[in-house]
Amino acid sequence: MVEAAAEHLSADWVLFALADGALPDADPRELVLGPGGEARPVSATLPELVRVHLDGTRAGLLVEHDHGHGDGPGPTHHVHVPVELDGGVVGAFVAWTPERRAIDGTDLSVLRILASQTAVALQNSALYQRSRSLLVSSERAYEQSRQHAGDLAVRNAELEATQRQLGVAHRREVLDSERHRIARELHDSVTQCVLSAGMQVEVCRSELARDGRGVDERLVERLGVAKDLTRRAVEQLRSAIYALNHGDDAGRSSLPEMLEQLCTVHMPDELQVLLRVEGNPCELPSGVEHALLRIAGEALFNTAVHGHASRAVVRLAFHPGDVVLSVADDGDGDPARLRTVLRLAAASDLDGRHRGLANMQARARELGGTLEVRRARLGGVRVAARVPLDQAARA
Structure with a gap:
């Protein structure tokens, strides 16, 4: 200009x-x-x-x-x-x-036009420079934000991995606790009863041998068989107790895998337990997995000790809105009587024989779920815990 x-x-x-x-x-x-x-x-x-x-x-x-x-x-x-x-x-x-x-006037007009264009050009140049400066600042801020987002993604991945490891450790702790509890039950009650039965058989054999009058040889032989059976039962119980106290489940981490291991914890030779998983398994909050493992442990213990069952089916079903865990057996349990026990549990305390059933119901309710006791298709009792996933997450 x-x-x-x-x-x-x-x-x-x-x-x-x-x-x-x-x-x-x-x-x-x-x-x-x-x-x-x-x-x-x-x-x-x-x-x-x-x-x-x-x-x-x-x-x-x-x-x-x-x-x-x-x-x-x-x-x-x-x-x-x-x-x-x-x-x-x-x-x-x-x-x-x-x-x-x-x-002349024309020269003045030309000069005024050049002056006006110069002002506009300078303002446009200033705006352009300011825009470029803002663009550089924005690009720098975007790059910093992108780096921060990448750092956050790495931190989130590390946090999720840590949470998964904590969940695995928590589930393993639950399983170990259940295993040791059953081992104590077997050692303090069942094993002692079998030992006492063997001692009584030996006392009877000694009395018969000392009497010597009209002793039925077949009766003595049967008492000998009974003694051998009690001895073998004690040996099997001790082996089971050792296995319970020295379980190897370090490679198990998911809820289905932990349930599979839990099923083997309750395995006397005469009881067969089958695990079935339905739906698409998903990662559950640790509190939900803890409660479901506890419920499964209590139900299987009742089936093995009180139900006189030969078969049991543990079913874990994943649905879009909830997860259902059920344990069904072919024993001689009475669902109507167990439902009565659960109703009475809300009004008064129960003895140790039925405390496990009330504990299962309490665990389900703490997660906003329900516990049902019905007749199983196998002929025995079916205990089912239904836990809504949204309420479980909040709990």
Whole structure:
């Protein structure tokens, strides 16, 4: 624009300057062309009138001047046009022309147009530079956000892995606790009873041998068989107790795998237990898995000790809104009597014989679920715990 003004006016000197504080992002803020169109740095030695107008424009003295003459040396014939933007004056164009070059209204109009275009160009340049700066800042912020998101994803993956490991450890602790509980039950009750029975058989044999009158040899033989059977039963119980106290389930982590291991914990030779998993197994909250393992353990213990069953089926069914765990057997249990026990449990405490059934119901209710006792298709009792997944997660 400055070169166009110099060429149009055949000017010796052309000055463009912005007032201090106007368009703070604009660059350059001053430009001086000398004779021959050569750009002069504002720090160089300039004619006095050019320097006066430069300093006045910087200071905000932006009144438009008509062309005039000066008395001193240097350029004297000049025209001063303000640079306007948004209704305000932000700078000025000043041109000095030779004596032979008269300045008319057309020249002033051209100079005002160049001044206006210069103001718009400077503002657009400032806006562009600001936009580029914002773009760079945005790209930097986006890159930082992306890095933070990546870091969070890694941390979340580590947290999920830790939670899975804690869940595995928690389930293993539940299984070990159940195994040791059953081992104690077998050692403190069943084994002692079998040992007592064997001792009574031996006492009877001794009494018969001492009496010696009319002893039925077949009776003595049967007592010997009974003694051998009790001895073998004690050996089997001790083997089972050892296996319960030294179980190897380190490689098991999911709920179906832990249930499969739990089924083998309750295995006398005369009881066969089958595990069935239905639906798509999913990761459950540790509290839900803990409760389901406890319920399965109590139900299988009742089947093995009290139900006189030969077969049992443990079924774990995954549904979109809930998970159902059931234990069914072919024993001689009475579902109606067990339901009565559960109703009485809400009103009064129960003896140790039925405390396990009440505990199963309490565990299911703590997770917002239910416990049902019905007749099983196998002929015995079917205990089923239904746990809604949304309420279980909140619990």
